[in-house]
Amino acid sequence: MRPQGAIFVVLPHLGLILVWLVTSHQMSGWCEGPRKLAWCPPYKVMLLVWTTIFSVMGYASYLVWKDLGGGFGWPLALPLGLYAMQLAISWTVLVLFFEAHSPGLALLHLLLLYGLVVSTALIWHPINKLAALLLLPYLAWLTVTAAITYRLWRDSLCPEHQPQPTAGGELLRP
Known part of the structure; x- marks a missing residue:
């Protein structure tokens, strides 16, 4: 991998670091309390998965950039x-x-993001098949993220779907 590859791998993390700096005080309890989903991963797992996926995506973008000759000319405009x-x-x-x-706005953006990732994979496939395949774990993770976001959005709109505490402090799910 050329030195530019490291730039492509690090680039997606710059936004992730900025988001973390803005929201880190909110993340630790993001899926806890009465709204906790049994299948919701802890935020540290979420950060690890996002970090891994962003690294893989960065490497995939490097492969596309390299296969299209490097630089930043017109052939790279659509794929990148x-x-x-x-x-x-x-x-x-x-x-x-x-x-x-x-969560409602986040869900709408996730659906848009899902379409963009699929479009990117389709555009990348003729350029570099591995780069397109490296987007598949991202699509899987977006599916999990969208399911969690949908559930939290639904629970915020329909309180009857939220777990109700019992006298012993346990949560009953409808």
């Missing part, structure tokens, strides 16, 4: 433009979820 859009939207989703506490 879609990638840049998905990075910006993924950072926005995290801010909407953790800082703005808006």
Whole structure:
């Protein structure tokens, strides 16, 4: 890997670090309390998965950049433009979820992000098949994230779907 590869791997983390600096005080209890989902991973697992996925995505973008000859000419505009859009939207989703506490808006952005990732994979496939395949774990993680976000959004709209505490302090799920 050329030295530029390290830049491509680190680039997605810059936004993630900024989001973490803005929202770190909100993250530790993000899926706890009465709204806790049994299948919701702890925030440290979420951070580890996001970090890994962003590294893999950065490497995949490097492969596309390299296979299209490097530089920043017109052949790279669509493949890397879609990638840049998905990075910006993924950072926005995290801010909407953790800082703005808006699971509905986060869910809409996740659906848009899902479409962008699929589009990016389809555009990348003829350029570099491995790069396109490296986006599949991201799609899987977006599915999990969208399911959690949907559940939290639904529970915020429909209190009857939220777990109810019993006299012993345990939570009963409807």
